[in-house]
Amino acid sequence: MHGDDQHGEVTVDELDLAAELSGVPSAKASDDVAEYALRLGDDALILSQRLGWWISRAPELEEDMALGNIALDLLGHARSLLHYAGTASDRSEDDLAYWRDEHEFRCAWLFEQPNGDFAHTIVRGLIAATWMQELYTALSQSTDASLAAIAAKSVKEVAYHRDHAVQWTLRLAGGTEESRARLLVALTDTWVYIDELFRDDELHERLEGAAPRPSSLRAGFDEVWDAVLAEAEITPADFVDKKVGSSSGGGRFGNHSTHLGPLLAEMQVLARRHPGASW
Secondary structure, three states, X not given: OEOOEOOOOOOOOOOOHHHHOOOOOOOOOOHHHHHHHHHXXXXXXXXXXXXXXXXXXOOOHHHHHHHHHHHHHHHHHHHHHXXXXXXXXXXXXXXXXXXXXXXXXXXXXXXXXXXXXXHHXXXXXXXXXXXXXXXXXXXXXXXXXXXXXXXXXXXXXXXXXXXXXXXXXXXXXXXXXXHHHHHHHHHHHHHHHOHHHHOOXXXXXXXXXXXXXXXXXXXXXXXXXXXXXXXXXXXXXXXXXXXXXXXXXXXXXXXXXXXXXXXXXXXXXXXHHOOOOOO
């Protein structure tokens, strides 16, 4: 303590924010691993941005907190994955989040869809968390040390996300006629985006051992998905529209729905209006 300064010197100038990130900070990703990490990082980033909208708008105060916390968890996953992806091209996580255009993002279509009503958000959350649980469990055994470390931390948080979505799915299904009807509409609107999450492509061929093939995760996902719907007393006939079929997707290759552009404009506006600004 010096003179009248009761608190001593307080500064964050030398705070190493990279230390907050999961994984191995000193490791450099290969081009293929960086592309893979970019896909997962974009999924988490875009879903986090969507969920942040619910803060102050959720149906009860506790859900403001719950959805906000899930969004923060996902933002943490995105930071770790984008940080690692950026090591291959000497770009920071901020560069990748704020200075790429729509066609450069690699998120699946599920994550960029509008929130809809609360039931739509819960169904999307159930699909996302169930898929992420399978993905991160498998990825924690990756031969790439950084991906394995990121997944090992993330899977613990995703377990809570899935439980939250499951409990709300059952609550809406067994609540009022209105809540069940809205849940069925949400299922009808959202199930079409599931298949894109499980499509293999050439990148996965090159990542043998470093990342699981998406198709290998489908059985585990279906087991949980079917069990939740069975407990909710919902069958595919209640929500699957055979005339519609699955979404063609294409987000992994930069082909997005019309919903991503406006989301990015809102997310990136501050960084682009004030380039180089810092706190």
